[in-house]
Amino acid sequence: MWSSTLPLLALLSTTLAIPQPKISSIRRPGWRPNRRQLPTDSVNTTSSSPSTTAPKNNIWISLTNDEAADVISFLHSREDLNLTAVDDAGEWDNTIMVVDLLPPNKTDALGYLDGQGDKPERWAVASLLFGATEEPYAQDWVVGPIPITNDSTYYPYTFATIETEDDLNDTFDIWGIDPLWHEKDEDGNDHVIDWVGFWRYPATRQMNNGSINFDGETLLPQGLYMQFDITGRDNSQWKFLGVLYGDEYYTSIDDFRSAWQSSDFKKYTPNMGGEWIETDKTGKDLPLDTEVPPMSVQPGGQRFKVDEENKYVEWMDFTFYLTFTRDTGMRLYDIKYKGQRIIYELGLQEAIAHYAGNDPVQSGTSYMDTFYGFGPYAFSQVPGYDMPLYAYCMNTSFHASELSKSHRCGISVFEHDLGHPIQRHSTQTYVSVTKGIALTVRSISTVGNYDYNFDYNFFMDGTIETVVRASGYIQSAYYAKNDEYGYHIHDGLSGSMHDHALNFKIDFDILGTNNTLVKHVIEPVEKEYKWRKGTSNTMHMVRKEVANEDEGKMNWSANAQEQVIVVNKDAPNKYGEPRGYKIMPSRGGAGMHLTITNSSNLLNSVGFATHAYYVSKRKDSELKAANAWNDYDTANPLVNFDKFFDGENLVQEDLVLWFNLGMHHVPHTGDLPNTVFSTAQSGMVLTPHNYLLNDPSRQTSQQIRIDYDEGDVSDVYTFGSEQAFGEIDLSQVSWDPYTYAGDVAVRKFPYDPQNPFDDTESIV
Ligand SMILES: *[C@@H]1O[C@H](CO)[C@@H](O)[C@H](O)[C@H]1NC(C)=O
Ligand SMILES: *[C@@H]1O[C@H](CO)[C@@H](O)[C@H](O)[C@H]1NC(C)=O
Ligand SMILES: *[C@@H]1O[C@H](CO)[C@@H](O)[C@H](O)[C@H]1NC(C)=O
Ligand SMILES: *[C@@H]1O[C@H](CO)[C@@H](O)[C@H](O)[C@H]1NC(C)=O
Ligand SMILES: *[C@@H]1O[C@H](CO)[C@@H](O)[C@H](O)[C@H]1NC(C)=O
Ligand SMILES: *[C@@H]1O[C@H](CO)[C@@H](O)[C@H](O)[C@H]1NC(C)=O
Ligand SMILES: *[C@@H]1O[C@H](CO)[C@@H](O)[C@H](O)[C@H]1NC(C)=O
Ligand SMILES: *[C@@H]1O[C@H](CO)[C@@H](O)[C@H](O)[C@H]1NC(C)=O
Ligand SMILES: *[C@@H]1O[C@H](CO)[C@@H](O)[C@H](O)[C@H]1NC(C)=O
Ligand SMILES: *[C@H]1O[C@H](CO)[C@@H](O)[C@H](O)[C@H]1NC(C)=O
Ligand SMILES: [Cu+2]
16 A cells, blocks of 8 residues: 655755656757747648547546646645645745546446446545655645545545755756665664766757757766765755765865875766767768658548547557556556457556666666656657657646646557568468558657657557657766776766666456466477377477466566466357467567666665566555655655565456566667667567457458469459559648647646646757
């Protein structure tokens, strides 16, 4: 359960705020169009956007602006909370940080979706920061039901937060470890230790028609580190502890200064900015590269239906609901295939980037990115680049610091050709080929230096794939004595090694909620058969079951010899085989869980990243693998995933699979200036397994059979599909980049829905 409160053990600066991007440079002016028009939706998708009506209301849909405002004003009316409007607040006030939906409990949800049950009440969860007390703390409160009436109540649900906002405006930026370290002194008192490093601000570059700051600060560490004791709220009590340079530790600035001035002192190369950190085109033109490249068009119009209000999508035999949260961004609910629910919930839980190094800052960096949030940084996708020009765009909203923000096109939905057929076969007399068409739902979040692209792909054979890709700037290290932790990739630079582990939740419901995780293991065996003399060395299949949560933590088997399948044993097919969905890694393969065991930084907050995947019994009280505020005290997390595993039966129960995507990232020169999606990606497929009696992609019209006889085509079958013909009107898919626009913000307290304003600061 998440019902504790944590006192704030550290207060980093004089500013209290919701978590900000970990790299302060993201807040400095970045790229700006030189000319700005009023934002418009210039891609004409209305031309062919079939709509539909969801069978039920989307009960997971994000809070509306009105609902968030209602909750906020309700909380402000509670005198015991003593809240101050965020706009008027200082560090010694109580404020509201984030307001989000508390998803309904599953039994209530299923009662509504599948039966005659009432629509579950809507409840909100609000993160409050109590700054008015000597010992500041943060806590989550449950508020509801909404809309607010005299019957609405509020009660504490969780925990704590604070954040730093330094705005240095000279050559160097200073920031460091995350999470902070908690160390005990001889008397057993807790001390909060911070290590910070110096990073150089990239210089502003004057280009032809304006100036630009490339965001390459994380490529410019200077190799100088400082250590502080920042225990307590009174910053006059904070202490400087030491300086580190070139792997030498000095306990005073004077010691360091005199060492620096001595003749035999080794001074390492500083990292300077320049063209090498810039992402613009460099080098000579490639052959024919300035010609317009191939692009996707949608000649027959959009082939899926959307209920925009309910964020409900129907494509081929799939239907699902979408929602969006501040912590984890896009989520999918109630994914049905051929009218049957397969998955109740699918979405990100947490994303770890765990570094190592010979310096305290890299060694102490273990980001848990939901702290910063994927919602706030799910910026508008760029038509024609991030998504096809014809993609269907959904706005996404979140409510933080008493502001409701909407990202235009935070989620895109589009069909596309995979570039390879899904099926083919040719013989002497015919060839049969089926197009590989998929539906993708995409959201991209730039959390500090990294850009995470999340895709959910749906295929004609009933497969669903989850993919994450990373691009953007690496967080690098200073090269001095760092060989063991990365490659030397630029003058004074090490490509700091790190592991990415992104945990996802899949709540499978295969033909009902009673499911079992089985493993059909392919094993070598020596066997006797009646029909052969002696023994045969061969292989066979061994059927196993994961019986209870003691066996619930698992790794992918060597050589992929274990097939991992979620089945409903009570629903065998007509041949007696249990119907199910198989889960297996689909791309990347460069690592699925953390290398570091018993991380000194993440302590008890990392249980979901020690193995490749997990299965546990689903509970309303085990809603999430992590909590965004675990970062504050990793020894005492608000959600400790390990506690989910307490031996409960897993045979024919409501199961949740928790799987990790990720990679072991040892950046090399090819990561400069940015990491590229082609290698930095990881995926998992969920695919029907004895679920239907044949391959459902045979249903599609998008296939052809060509019969031939002695070299001549005798018959052509196209099954109702048509070739695209006529002219493509490219103006239908043209887009004016000057219309690219940032968030739309609505102030919540006092509520002013009539006067939204553009918060262009949020465009990267
Ligand atoms: C969008 O396309 C439709 C159908 O082609 C057309 O009727 C409509 O005028 C277009 N809208 C805009 C804004 O161009
Ligand atoms: C309420 O908060 C204010 C600061 O916003 C503080 O000065 C005051 O003491 C608080 N009142 C109570 C009763 O805690
Ligand atoms: C809520 O209570 C107040 C005072 O008790 C009353 O005036 C008001 O009508 C009630 N509102 C509703 C919606 O019942
Ligand atoms: C700079 O502005 C001029 C005049 O508006 C324009 O012709 C030129 O293409 C621009 N250059 C770049 C690099 O945008
Ligand atoms: C998305 O947000 C933009 C900006 O507020 C708005 O103009 C547009 O109508 C929204 N689209 C939908 C489908 O709500
Ligand atoms: C699930 O299995 C339990 C017994 O293990 C049974 O009582 C329950 O009715 C089953 N639920 C469904 C939805 O079939
Ligand atoms: C999975 O891998 C982890 C880390 O390498 C290891 O500690 C654990 O024993 C493995 N577990 C299983 C069930 O193979
Ligand atoms: C994890 O590390 C801590 C600190 O080094 C140690 O006290 C603890 O015993 C370790 N736990 C395990 C399970 O190895
Ligand atoms: C939902 O489940 C939680 C945890 O079991 C429980 O505390 C809460 O009361 C439930 N909410 C409702 C509305 O039943
Ligand atoms: C930072 O830059 C601003 C504007 O360029 C200038 O006004 C200010 O003095 C500078 N501050 C420092 C500490 O250099
Ligand atoms: Cu990386």
